[in-house]
Amino acid sequence: MVVAPQTLPEGAPATNDAALLDGAASAWAVIAFAAELPATPEQKEALEQARTRMLHHAEAFGFDEGRIRQHLAHLAEARLTRSHAPPRLVE
Amino acid sequence: MTVALRHEQADEGWRALTRQLVATGRRHGASLEDAEDRAQDAMLRLVRDDRAAVAAPPIQNAYRALQLANADASRKQSRKLEIPSRKQVSVDDPAAAVAIPDAHGDAEETERRLAFLETTNAVKAIVGEDALEQLIKLAAGWTDAEIDAERRPEQPSAGALRKRVFRAIPQLTDRLNRL
Numbered sequence: 001m002v003v004a005p006q007t008l009p010e011g012a013p014a015t016n017d018a019a020l021l022d023g024a025a026s027a028w029a030v031i032a033f034a035a036e037l038p039a040t041p042e043q044k045e046a047l048e049q050a051r052t053r054m055l056h057h058a059e060a061f062g063f064d065e066g067r068i069r070q071h072l073a074h075l076a077e078a079r080l081t082r083s084h085a086p087p088r089l090v091e
Numbered sequence: 092m093t094v095a096l097r098h099e100q101a102d103e104g105w106r107a108l109t110r111q112l113v114a115t116g117r118r119h120g121a122s123l124e125d126a127e128d129r130a131q132d133a134m135l136r137l138v139r140d141d142r143a144a145v146a147a148p149p150i151q152n153a154y155r156a157l158q159l160a161n162a163d164a165s166r167k168q169s170r171k172l173e174i175p176s177r178k179q180v181s182v183d184d185p186a187a188a189v190a191i192p193d194a195h196g197d198a199e200e201t202e203r204r205l206a207f208l209e210t211t212n213a214v215k216a217i218v219g220e221d222a223l224e225q226l227i228k229l230a231a232g233w234t235d236a237e238i239d240a241e242r243r244p245e246q247p248s249a250g251a252l253r254k255r256v257f258r259a260i261p262q263l264t265d266r267l268n269r270l
Binding site for chain 2: 023073
């Protein structure tokens with residue numbers, strides 16, 4: 001019997017829940033921003049489809065849209081190191 | 092001065108140095124036992140480096156030896172890479188190839204997680220890490236003016252951000268819809 005190296009040890013940071021939630025929040029922020037831009041109807045549709053797909057996958061990991069937006073607010077607050085503006089929560 | 096007395100004085104020098112190193116270790120939060128062990132390791136290191144030494148070396152050398160001994164100790168501590176027996180596999184086992192990515196108890200789940208992270212990382216790369224902070228702030232309710240006021244020189248302005256993301260929409264939707 002020999003020891004096989006594991007490419008991903010248990011709880012590896014690369015795929016833990018916090019990393020997934022960070023990724024989902026970042027993607028959500030990008031999609032939400034892009035959706036506000038004057039894109040063509042086809043692009044708008046593709047963005048909506050992308051948003052739905054991303055959320056579908058995120059939900060499978062236990063993060064619904066509310067959780068993602070809540071995390072976004074926390075991320076924004078954490079990154080606001082130099083601002084004097086009070087952080088505000090989404091909804 | 093007799094030879095015996097000279098040796099006694101030399102020993103006292105080493106002992107004093109050891110006591111200093113133990114005290115240093117204790118001040119840094121080590122238990123007495125650990126501090127003594129590290130001091131002893133440091134002393135052995137000094138003796139090994141200079142076998143002919145009789146007089147105690149300068150304190151700087153001793154501190155350096157203590158630092159190296161501490162580094163060795165933490166390296167040894169973090170080297171506990173024992174894989175549980177239930178996860179050990181034989182190299183001759185053909186199933187080993189698929190057993191390796193089984194990090195979450197389910198290879199499929201690991202694949203899904205990796206695919207999701209690859210996609211979100213790709214999205215970040217498309218818009219640029221420098222713009223991500225601003226996009227997050229905008230999504231959290233900041234205004235363009237606030238974003239521009241807080242902008243660091245290396246970050247795009249709100250206007251440049253709009254242009255950048257607008258141009259990237261086809262790439263973004265293509266990548267996200269492959270998820």
